[in-house]
Amino acid sequence: MKERLKSLRGTRDLLPKEAKLWTILEDKARAVFNHFAYSEIRTPVIEESSLFVRSLGQGTDIVEKQMFTFLDRGERSITLRPEATASVVRAYLEDNLENEMGFAKLFYMGPMFRAERPQAGRMRQFHQIGVEAIGSYSPYLDAEVIALLASLLDSFNIRNYEIKINSLGCAKDKEALANGLRRALGGRIKDLCDDCKVRYEKNILRVLDCKNDACNNVIKNIFKGTGEYLCTDCLTHFATVKKSLDGLKINYKEEPYLVRGLDYYTKTTFEVVHKKLGAQDAIGAGGRYDNLVSDLGGQPKGACGFAIGMERSVMALQDIPELDGGLNIYIATMGEEAYKLGFSLAMALREQGISAEVDFEGKSLKAQMRTADRLGARYTAIIGDDEIKNHTITLRNMSTKEQSAVPERSFASEMERIFIK
Ligand code: HAM
Numbered sequence: 339m340k341e342r343l344k345s346l347r348g349t350r351d352l353l354p355k356e357a358k359l360w361t362i363l364e365d366k367a368r369a370v371f372n373h374f375a376y377s378e379i380r381t382p383v384i385e386e387s388s389l390f391v392r393s394l395g396q397g398t399d400i401v402e403k404q405m406f407t408f409l410d411r412g413e414r415s416i417t418l419r420p421e422a423t424a425s426v427v428r429a430y431l432e433d434n435l436e437n438e439m440g441f442a443k444l445f446y447m448g449p450m451f452r453a454e455r456p457q458a459g460r461m462r463q464f465h466q467i468g469v470e471a472i473g474s475y476s477p478y479l480d481a482e483v484i485a486l487l488a489s490l491l492d493s494f495n496i497r498n499y500e501i502k503i504n505s506l507g508c509a510k511d512k513e514a515l516a517n518g519l520r521r522a523l524g525g526r527i528k529d530l531c532d533d534c535k536v537r538y539e540k541n542i543l544r545v546l547d548c549k550n551d552a553c554n555n556v557i558k559n560i561f562k563g564t565g566e567y568l569c570t571d572c573l574t575h576f577a578t579v580k581k582s583l584d585g586l587k588i589n590y591k592e593e594p595y596l597v598r599g600l601d602y603y604t605k606t607t608f609e610v611v612h613k614k615l616g617a618q619d620a621i622g623a624g625g626r627y628d629n630l631v632s633d634l635g636g637q638p639k640g641a642c643g644f645a646i647g648m649e650r651s652v653m654a655l656q657d658i659p660e661l662d663g664g665l666n667i668y669i670a671t672m673g674e675e676a677y678k679l680g681f682s683l684a685m686a687l688r689e690q691g692i693s694a695e696v697d698f699e700g701k702s703l704k705a706q707m708r709t710a711d712r713l714g715a716r717y718t719a720i721i722g723d724d725e726i727k728n729h730t731i732t733l734r735n736m737s738t739k740e741q742s743a744v745p746e747r748s749f750a751s752e753m754e755r756i757f758i759k
Contacts (some may be wrong), residue, residue: 382448386552421466426446447468467643480579496651508571509629520538561595666692667695
């Protein structure tokens with residue numbers, strides 16, 4: 339036998355059972371997005387690399403270490419999207435949604451790619467469901483986006499998640515925050531981990547979410563949180579977001595050290611974590627990004643969004659919903675004549691809107707009955723020599739095990755009575 343190939347490290351196949359679960363979750367997400375008046379957008383998985391460099395920021399981990407980037411045949415630098423916010427804003431501008439919709443509420447679902455070291459809950463190809471609401475500076479939008487995230491997780495039956503929120507302030511506040519941190523940390527650089535020494539130079543805010551205890555101790559000593567650097571407008575904005583969340587009875591925890599790994603965030607940022615997930619505990623995250631539309635060449639527009647990871651959502655599910663096998667009827671046959679009849683009956687049933695399957699491997703009746711079980715068939719139609727002779731079909735209810743002989747000519751109407759009426 340020839341050598342078999344394997345999927346790439348950090349990628350995996352979604353087999354039918356799990357794919358079915360994902361479809362159920364995607365359907366639930368669509369229903370929730372519909373209630374909040376979001377429309378779907380599908381953007382390409384490849385983009386010009388500069389889109390992500392400009393949007394996410396030069397000094398970020400994603401841009402520096404995690405992008406799958408290659409030169410195409412025309413020597414253009416192309417990147418497999420590591421996230422979708424940048425693409426959605428690019429599309430909003432390029433496809434004129436700015437004029438067509440003005441304020442646009444968009445959702446997406448699909449694969450993202452980051453060259454990270456794979457571990458539980460961390461893949462190189464993973465999948466996000468996310469939303470981007472573009473065209474408003476209102477703090478009520480931040481609150482609604484967070485409420486939408488909670489509704490989405492509730493609809494998935496994920497319980498005991500924790501929403502952490504913070505505000506980074508406007509661009510000016512972020513600069514003051516970076517300068518303040520640089521001053522405060524200046525004398526303590528030697529106490530930081532090697533990564534943070536680099537972050538101090540390149541992207542100092544990232545020092546705040548270092549997981550290293552030594553770094554945390556230094557930071558907790560010299561820094562009381564991003565709140566100290568917020569201007570009056572940003573303080574008022576954040577206060578309205580929190581008040582609005584209180585009004586909506588959404589539980590959240592203020593996390594003054596929460597910064598996010600992407601440079602485009604301004605003002606409100608948030609993260610949803612779940613204990614079941616272990617080290618990679620964020621199911622989803624998001625925030626406001628008021629400068630991204632203008633950074634990508636549009637008129638200044640406020641915007642806010644989030645994305646959840648599908649793989650991590652599935653890990654956090656309270657109960658996996660009962661996955662109905664879905665097959666209405668399996669047609670088990672014995673002999674050539676019976677097979678021909680069964681094959682055409684299956685096709686006719688499908689046209690009636692009834693799911694049906696027949697054997698394609700020449701299996702014994704016993705093996706066909708096992709397949710019917712595996713496919714979760716509600717009924718099995720059995721056709722053998724006797725049935726051919728008597729022009730009947732034996733119908734077996736797979737849960738009660740009751741069997742009856744149905745005349746061939748009334749089979750279609752009997753099927754309709756069981757499955758459609
Ligand atoms: P993010 O925090 O980079 O944000 O990713 C959001 C979610 O995607 C994470 O919380 C996690 O569930 C999932 N995720 C990220 N990386 C991986 C990975 N390597 N393997 C498995 N799951 C992963 C964003 O991507 C922003 N675009 C969110 C956003 C939308 N902000 C505003 N709008």
